[in-house]
Amino acid sequence: MTLPSIDDTHDQTRSSWVESANGHSSFPLQNLPLGMFTLAGASTPRAGVAIGDSVVDLAALAQAGLLPEAAPMLDGDPAANALLGAAPEVRSAVRRRLCDLLDAGKPASDAARKRAGEFLHDASACRMLVPARIGSYSDFNAGIFHSARGGMRRGRSREEALLPNYRHIPIGYHGRASSVCVSDTPVRRPNGQFRLPDADAPVFGPSRKLDFELELGIWLGRNTELGEPVSIEEAATHIAGYSLLNDWSARDIQSWESERLGPFLGKSFGTTVSPWVITPEALAPFRLPAFERSGTDPRPLPYLLDEEDQRQGSLDLAFEVWLRPAGANEAVRISHSHARHLYWTPAQIVAHQASNGCNLRAGDLLGTGTITGPGHDNFGTFLDAIDAQHPVVRAGAAERTFLHDGDELTLTAHARREGFATIGFGHCRGAVVPAAPTKYRTA
């Protein structure tokens, strides 16, 4: 395994001539995340990098001759997938070049600063898109506290809460790629089939149990061929970056349909991702050891075990969940969590995904699963917040057990470490809109 190392692109004393990047921006010079956008009035997707309150148009920068490293990828179709598919050393070279161009104190930046008008856009004038054409999307269940709470909800004891396979295998399932949407896309409450308590037969109508799930999204890079696994030692080099992911879930639809093939329409009406792909390079200073297993936990099988990954394969990344209840003016923080609550590292998840020879493609998306923590205020989904002692979640004057129409839910993430610039993920936000009217309604 070869994780990116800390270099002078992480130097916190460097600041940008794009003033809004300095201070408390989520997107300082040290971040430089990748995204896709369209300009107001235009429809052609363009690849961009966030810097403060601005977006760098990469194709324009390349056309001006300032970004030769990215030029070949910008002809890709779509450009975002080609950029994500770049080898780590190419991505690193692009980062270094951009860092120099946008640095207030570098001579290289003079040319860029002069031509900024050609390639710098106000973020408010950019419509962000899903950051890649997603070929395949898989969702995992690596949040151990979420899984344990689920087991206890189903009546298992605390000791036996996890299923026998949980500590051996990064449990995952395939998700729906078509309905992955970008932050600020309204999420329509789904209609569906579900069974009301004590009823024999199911009904059809708007879900009554609309929930969110706080997850980390993992965007894949380099392609592999069908039949070729990825070793745990190489797995991290297939990760092009990370974003936030809200795996909206209709619990009533999900529980009725899932037996025996797993979640389906309870999950496929919308999955929101934040628009900026935070690179492994930006996160280099924010690595943590893998989840600390207890003495009775089994040792992962060798195809999931790498010394470097165990030492620093997890991320030091803090999450927050904010809810603006319908009718309220302000969002309230209802929960906070952390990536260290993931039992499996991103590299283990990738190595497992490819272990059977399943091919990976640039732009594929993996979700980690719901990141609930051990404490009561660390829930990654309403399901994990509600129990006998806590019958509701409070958000200001509002009380919730599930989402109401008009509620707006926002996920955020930040990587913070003394001596380094804070790296933000931006927002993963969605407001619930009422279910589509349907003549078929029976509930």
Next chain:
Amino acid sequence: MTLPSIDDTHDQTRSSWVESANGHSSFPLQNLPLGMFTLAGASTPRAGVAIGDSVVDLAALAQAGLLPEAAPMLDGDPAANALLGAAPEVRSAVRRRLCDLLDAGKPASDAARKRAGEFLHDASACRMLVPARIGSYSDFNAGIFHSARGGMRRGRSREEALLPNYRHIPIGYHGRASSVCVSDTPVRRPNGQFRLPDADAPVFGPSRKLDFELELGIWLGRNTELGEPVSIEEAATHIAGYSLLNDWSARDIQSWESERLGPFLGKSFGTTVSPWVITPEALAPFRLPAFERSGTDPRPLPYLLDEEDQRQGSLDLAFEVWLRPAGANEAVRISHSHARHLYWTPAQIVAHQASNGCNLRAGDLLGTGTITGPGHDNFGTFLDAIDAQHPVVRAGAAERTFLHDGDELTLTAHARREGFATIGFGHCRGAVVPAAPTKYRTA
């Protein structure tokens, strides 16, 4: 619902000047299925239509001015998705035009016949591709006899074999799009994690229980928007065609990983489809009433119930399964089945898939699930063939409970009806190659 009707393109007295299309070809003038191919030595995918032992190059035909109806779609990226996404009436116009151009007795065909060298290729010179760029792939479980046998294998009685949701809902789950491959792609036995009988801990190594699954593939046409369901009355108009689908399954990997989120790596190492998309128009004469429910079966909920679909929403389509055991020279027919064993119609499956607002895209693929029939020789997977009375499947001198390395499995399908030309699906074929060597092997 508006299913295509029988017209003069189905007239069995019409024959083609492409001689190989007449007689016993799977691809007579009345079929005209759509596919994607490359020519030997070239890499650009081209859209084609099968006629006898030849392939019509649609772009070349359009360039010659002979196929104006398809010209706009052939500029699509990729062309196959644009063609699949055409409105039914456009697809129908293309069919009518092609039928006239290839008909031995039509004046329209003179121009085509003269320029045949420009646009007609020997099928043997064409490398077939997956017929579309698959955005999303879902797999259903509509084969009721397969589901019932599964329930009985798990110890449930014949009467209680089906789960409570089975007769209410077309159970489905998301599949992996990246690993869908075209007929004649070798299928590598997957490595994976599984638990041996009586073992506490899992091991990692080549699957010992490699199985096939006979399914019908449904290729979707017209796009929908996220949040917009498709009514059962309109669902059939979103189907662009059908192919064969082999959902190769590693039963040991699958059973260990599936709890509680369903099949994952036991299914994603390869899914084979036949290369030709058989259109709903070609199948117009081969419609059957929906599965006949027993008096105690629940009535489908209104969003799944349409009078026309109940009357003729199923397909009169016979399947065969052939196995050429490793080392043998000839394939042996080991099973036969029929699309009438599907409990849910294709339109019900599509309406259900979109009922929650999940968006559909041209080129999306749906699998029906394993089509096992009621008799012992109607198995759609080895799992359903083996029981106390039948400990093995025989193929000539070979005996199998699962697939061996070197085995080649082929699915075929034909729609036959007195007074109509027989419509063939071509082959869905794959040979098993040994697992990739792995240094991680523990089994």
